[in-house]
Amino acid sequence: MSILIDQHTKVITQGITGKTGQFHTRMCRDYAHGRAAFVAGVNPKKAGEDFEGIPIHASVAEARAATGATVSVIYVPPPGAAAAIWEAVQADLDLVICITEGIPVRDMMEVRARMRAKEAAGGKKTLLLGPNCPGLITPGEIKIGIMPGHIHRKGRIGIVSRSGTLTYEAVGQVTELGLGQSSAVGIGGDPINGLKHIDVLKLFNDDPDTDGVIMIGEIGGPDEAEAARWAKEHMTKPIVGFIAGVTAPPGKRMGHAGALISGGADTAEAKLEVMHACGFTVTRNPSEMGKLIQKKLGAVFAPA
Template sequence: MSIYINKDTKVITQGITGKTGQFHTEKCQEYANGKNCFVAGVNPKKAGESIFNIPIYASVKEAATQTGATVSVIYVPPAGAADAIWEAVEADLDLAICITEGIPVRDMLEVRNKMKAKEAAGGKKTLLLGPNCPGLITPDEVKIGIMPGHIHKKGRVGVVSRSGTLTYEAVAQLTELGIGQSSAVGIGGD
């Protein structure tokens, strides 16, 4: 049984037009059901364009409304990443996955406080993985983030880790022993 994501999950990439966002979105599309899962990108300056046959929207809210996406992966540089996280939260997504490393602590404290206030006021809760996380994967279904897909094998064991590289090592050893994973989740080091 997987957690958080499956082959039917619809994903938005924030920062899809940047080098890192492009590279990893393409890798995610190439993994299992990724072509069907990655349905939108966000860049206000490039709205109306597309990349890898993924339409680009001006905002997360617009992308979610148009596509039914419930998850966002964030590859935005540190100076703008907290705003990108908050935009995903304001759009009422179920899950925001922030790959970005080095976001100022003060910015993340502000986001955390706004998320708590939104939830306390009865707003929808968005789960945040990260920042500085490798993402998550449900083997043979979908991967979101920077995890290498080839080391995973579908199975029953869940893996959760703060460290990206230790996640990969644990998964690779499990796979080598013939033990498959239901999901592997990197919660982030920042």
């Protein structure tokens, strides 16, 4: 089992002919079942050509019709990335993964409003991961995005993070401990994005092959606290939580566009307090994440 993607997923790369799109499509195609998964690219100016055997189509809708793909990954530069998201949504894909960093907030507000209006009118709901995210991986099956495949190992720990670098840190720790990951999901750090922590926690909670979760957040916004309150009422699996930015000064953006403290409730300390009160095992030291989830699983599954 996995969440969102598996070895049978078929993927379209939007922006496949750019330097970044070429490099990461090649890396993803060469990981596990990637050769069967990455079936099409999109570039209207190069339709009919191919990238190392992957056919290029004029539009997402055309690529989907030709291949049956249900997922796209976007490496389109910032000025055109929101339009690329909307094109994939209009093609009724199941999931759109936007890696692009630096998309104007206004562009994302517009595309989010269009997505909501489409769904409200009875149209298909397309899930969006990102933008400004590393993507996601089901180890040993498929990776979509920019994460390094070699540090992952198939296992039973779910990882969800706003920080790409800390995703890799958590992955490396649980791999070294021999636990491995069921899936690892980078949701991105932009202020206007798709899937939130709460959405991914719900997926992990329903996944029978995920035994525990590491949730990594950042300063800014209410998402981590909302996820923690949901988990208190519904989550049946142990969660280790970490929030980056304990020393961040109020009013100063730190790294991600969404990592900006606007009030008392979105500081790292405030989020950690909410998570602790909701039953998370919290840490202020990111090097402890793997050992803590191992300890929690040992307590949960220790023989009577």
